[in-house]
Amino acid sequence: MIDTGFDVILAAMILGVAAGAVLTRGMFAAVVMFIVYGLLVALAWLRLGAVDVGLAEAAIGAGLTGVLLLGALGRVNRQLGEDGTPPDAPHRPAAIRPVALLAALATAAALAWGFLMLPPPDGLHAPVAQNLAATQLGNPVTAVLLNFRAWDTLLETIILLAALVGVWSLAPDAAWGGRPGLAQRTRSGGVLSSFGRLLPPVGLLVGVWLVWAGADRPGGAFQGATVLAAVWLLASMAGLSDAPRVASLWLRAALIAGPAVFLALALAGLSVAGFLIVPPGAAKLVTVTVEALLTLSLTVMLGLLVLGPPERAA
Amino acid sequence: MMAAWFTGLAALLLLTIAAALWRIWRGPTAADRMMAAQLIGSGGVAVTLLLAAAGQPAARDVGLVLALLAAFAAVGFVKAASHRGAGDPEADDASDARAGRAEGRAHD
Amino acid sequence: MIDAASLLLSVAGLIFFLAGTVGILRFPDTHSRLHALTKADNLGLGLIALAVALQAESWAAIAKIVLIWALVLLAAGTSAQLVARVALQQGGAPGSGRDDAGPDAVGSTPSGQRDPAG
Numbered sequence: 001m002i003d004t005g006f007d008v009i010l011a012a013m014i015l016g017v018a019a020g021a022v023l024t025r026g027m028f029a030a031v032v033m034f035i036v037y038g039l040l041v042a043l044a045w046l047r048l049g050a051v052d053v054g055l056a057e058a059a060i061g062a063g064l065t066g067v068l069l070l071g072a073l074g075r076v077n078r079q080l081g082e083d084g085t086p087p088d089a090p091h092r093p094a095a096i097r098p099v100a101l102l103a104a105l106a107t108a109a110a111l112a113w114g115f116l117m118l119p120p121p122d123g124l125h126a127p128v129a130q131n132l133a134a135t136q137l138g139n140p141v142t143a144v145l146l147n148f149r150a151w152d153t154l155l156e157t158i159i160l161l162a163a164l165v166g167v168w169s170l171a172p173d174a175a176w177g178g179r180p181g182l183a184q185r186t187r188s189g190g191v192l193s194s195f196g197r198l199l200p201p202v203g204l205l206v207g208v209w210l211v212w213a214g215a216d217r218p219g220g221a222f223q224g225a226t227v228l229a230a231v232w233l234l235a236s237m238a239g240l241s242d243a244p245r246v247a248s249l250w251l252r253a254a255l256i257a258g259p260a261v262f263l264a265l266a267l268a269g270l271s272v273a274g275f276l277i278v279p280p281g282a283a284k285l286v287t288v289t290v291e292a293l294l295t296l297s298l299t300v301m302l303g304l305l306v307l308g309p310p311e312r313a314a
Numbered sequence: 315m316m317a318a319w320f321t322g323l324a325a326l327l328l329l330t331i332a333a334a335l336w337r338i339w340r341g342p343t344a345a346d347r348m349m350a351a352q353l354i355g356s357g358g359v360a361v362t363l364l365l366a367a368a369g370q371p372a373a374r375d376v377g378l379v380l381a382l383l384a385a386f387a388a389v390g391f392v393k394a395a396s397h398r399g400a401g402d403p404e405a406d407d408a409s410d411a412r413a414g415r416a417e418g419r420a421h422d
Numbered sequence: 423m424i425d426a427a428s429l430l431l432s433v434a435g436l437i438f439f440l441a442g443t444v445g446i447l448r449f450p451d452t453h454s455r456l457h458a459l460t461k462a463d464n465l466g467l468g469l470i471a472l473a474v475a476l477q478a479e480s481w482a483a484i485a486k487i488v489l490i491w492a493l494v495l496l497a498a499g500t501s502a503q504l505v506a507r508v509a510l511q512q513g514g515a516p517g518s519g520r521d522d523a524g525p526d527a528v529g530s531t532p533s534g535q536r537d538p539a540g
């Protein structure tokens with residue numbers, strides 16, 4: 001009874017915050033609503049027993065996305081004129097709103113149809129549990145991500161890399177190869193720079209622990225990398241470490257280390273059994289190696305995605 | 315008994331959080347909205363602690379991540395609100411707010 | 423006995439959270455509303471942390487609870503300080519009892535957003 005009550009309140013709040021984010025007139029209020037939405041959805045995943053997803057949502061939804069949107073909003077406002085319109089506002093035809101509404105409704109209908117067409121949900125619990133021992137892992141979610149469905153994870157990582165290349169391609173010619181984001185300025189010894197000094201050691205510990213513990217309990221490369229990226233961004237915003245030049249070879253190496261080794265091990269599997277197939281005895285070693293390097297690459301990717309295209313000349 | 319108690323308390327805590335949502339909606343300043351979000355963040359961490367005590371210890375890990383990143387949005391906010399998007403409110407007015415504001419205007 | 427202490431502490435924690443929320447809703451201006459954030463809800467979280475620490479299954483769990491509370495304390499102190507500075511720069515002197523900062527002045531230049539508070 002009490003559990004149901006909690007869930008009903010939580011679900012109502014999620015709907016309320018989502019409606020608030022869409023309906024509020026101010027963009028800033030919408031961004032703050034969205035940050036709170038991330039927090040509440042993380043709690044919802046927790047209630048559904050999906051702690052891994054809850055961790056990712058807490059780090060991405062309540063953490064990284066908030067800073068990304070706030071930074072974007074600050075930029076938009078600085079570019080707006082006194083009357084609140086951008087200097088080169090594109091002329092929007094009046095028909096755009098109904099068309100956008102129709103497109104949104106069609107997408108929602110397609111999703112609803114897809115959901116209703118799903119086979120009855122007996123889930124993948126049983127087959128995953130049966131084969132968990134072969135992966136030498138204790139966390140079924142990590143087993144799915146890095147072993148049973150490693151293919152998906154490999155492609156996701158490459159998609160993130162492609163997204164980063166897309167962001168970089170927005171750089172003006174003069175800044176190409178330079179440092180992303182703005183030069184950060186803080187008062188030395190002030191609250192912001194002290195906070196930027198205090199938190200990263202703890203964050204580093206928590207991030208690495210999430211990756212390491214992810215083999216046997218909730219956690220993993222994505223969750224750990226998001227925490228590490230957030231801590232890196234915090235140190236950067238506190239003016240402790242400037243963003244690296246995007247032309248830096250070290251940076252490029254860190255970016256591709258994870259996907260490259262993942263791909264190399266997948267190809268190596270070809271000589272034993274097949275593409276992306278890991279010999280059972282080596283499963284844990286392979287998984288931990290891939291996770292460690294993926295964490296490095298994902299940390300750098302996520303951090304650079306938030307920082308944006310290079311803006312300062314090399 | 316204790317599990318039900320902690321879950322019930324978490325539900326009541328959610329309701330107090332819901333009240334703070336009003337401040338985000340209403341504002342009126344950006345600082346008000348940001349502070350309300352911060353309060354909701356602390357409340358969310360308390361909810362994870364209560365859920366952990368109610369029999370889901372893994373909730374504590376989510377609470378740890380939320381606690382670690384609790385000030386993250388606020389830092390992003392003061393950065394975005396600063397003069398050129400990369401400043402520090404303390405560096406912008408080291409001595410006096412009014413002097414700092416006058417100086418800020420002089421820049422433009 | 424321990425259960426009773428947990429009950430008592432957690433109720434006290436909830437009351438402080440409630441006080442914080444009432445404060446953030448009812449206080450008249452931005453700077454007084456900061457009090458709600460910096461004091462009441464952190465004490466509330468501390469009491470709830472104590473209540474659940476009494477029920478924790480291991481010392482490691484207690485250490486994690488303490489770490490979580492310390493992190494939130496640090497975050498709340500930092501963000502209250504920083505957000506208060508922003509509120510001060512954007513207008514609305516402490517104790518003025520009115521909201522005279524321009525709404526949502528994120529990133530707009532100080533001159534562009536509003537007249538200075540008198």
